[in-house]
Amino acid sequence: MENDFKCLSYTFREGPVQDIPSVGREIKKFIDRKNIESHVFIQTCNRAEAYFFSNSLENSIPDKAILREGKEALNHLLEVTAGVDSLIVGETEILSQVREAFKNSVRKNQIGPKLKGVFDWALEFGKKVRRETEISTGKVSVASIGLDHAQDILKEFTGKKAIIIGAGKIGTTAARFLKDAGIGSIFVANRTYERAVELSKEVGGESYRLSRFPELLPEVEIIICATSAPHYILTEDKIPELSEKKVLLDLSVPTNV
Structure with a gap:
């Protein structure tokens, strides 16, 4: 060369x-x-x-x-x-x-x-x-590996609720993983509401506008942030007082939490 x-x-x-x-x-x-x-x-x-x-x-x-x-x-x-x-x-x-x-x-x-x-x-x-080769066998995405860790923490996904903030490629991967893992409920919040509707229909979840995600946080055990916004999406002032611990995964680039 x-x-x-x-x-x-x-x-x-x-x-x-x-x-x-x-x-x-x-x-x-x-x-x-x-x-x-x-x-x-x-x-x-x-x-x-x-x-x-x-x-x-x-x-x-x-x-x-x-x-x-x-x-x-x-x-x-x-x-x-x-x-x-x-x-x-x-x-x-x-x-x-x-x-x-x-x-x-x-x-x-x-x-x-x-x-x-x-x-x-x-x-x-x-x-x-x-x-x-077998290079692409097993878990080969950041989302799937992160959610594996979440499952280890929660022991199981059955009956649990999750919110996915961002319905792009990474958010879609996370939503499909959770559906296949038997999660109880999936909430999808996205800036473009139509995309949230599309993804929620695919995984049997519920769709919300991005501005509504703070009110959903107390209801879920898993919070996944997966947007491509150039600024922080999930900030301290947007997190209400929570009565129990949550699993939070920030899969965004740049960091959104």
Whole structure:
């Protein structure tokens, strides 16, 4: 692999995940400033990365970002698509997230043939690793592992109630897990009420507007915060006096509690 293949990256390994959105914005600004038309930009809960070809970047890369070049950049991309570089090794979402970022570049005509060839190969490699190994068996998401711990604390989910604040991908994963685990009731609160209705119908729960979640907290044993808001959602002033302990999982990025 030529040394002009580059990866600008900031992940959970480099620092707090709360910094990913801001570092991601700086990486995108850098790409625009350098007029790098052919690139793939990936941003998830645990990483912000740009892949591209360039002869020289001088010494102007964004603060906190890591620059990888040549074989190191390629190996990193392969580790990402294989799920090896994930917070939960073997997690399956990253492959679809990389694929969607790649397709987004194709749709915008922001990818040249050389970079397209690299990503075609890397995506196929990620599929092959999952097909021929057991890397993606067992619990392979932060939500499922967190809820396993919640079940250990509560002993069982039968008859218990849970509220999920946020109906995006992570909130949906949590809701489906709770339904399969036999939870008694699921309340879904979301900024876009229609999405709360959709998810609650899927899992047999109840839907609420986001503003109503504080009044539901005394009724539940499990509180799951899973939004992508850039500010705190669950603050001390929004938590009423509780008569019993609750299990609280903050699955948001950045932190919302």
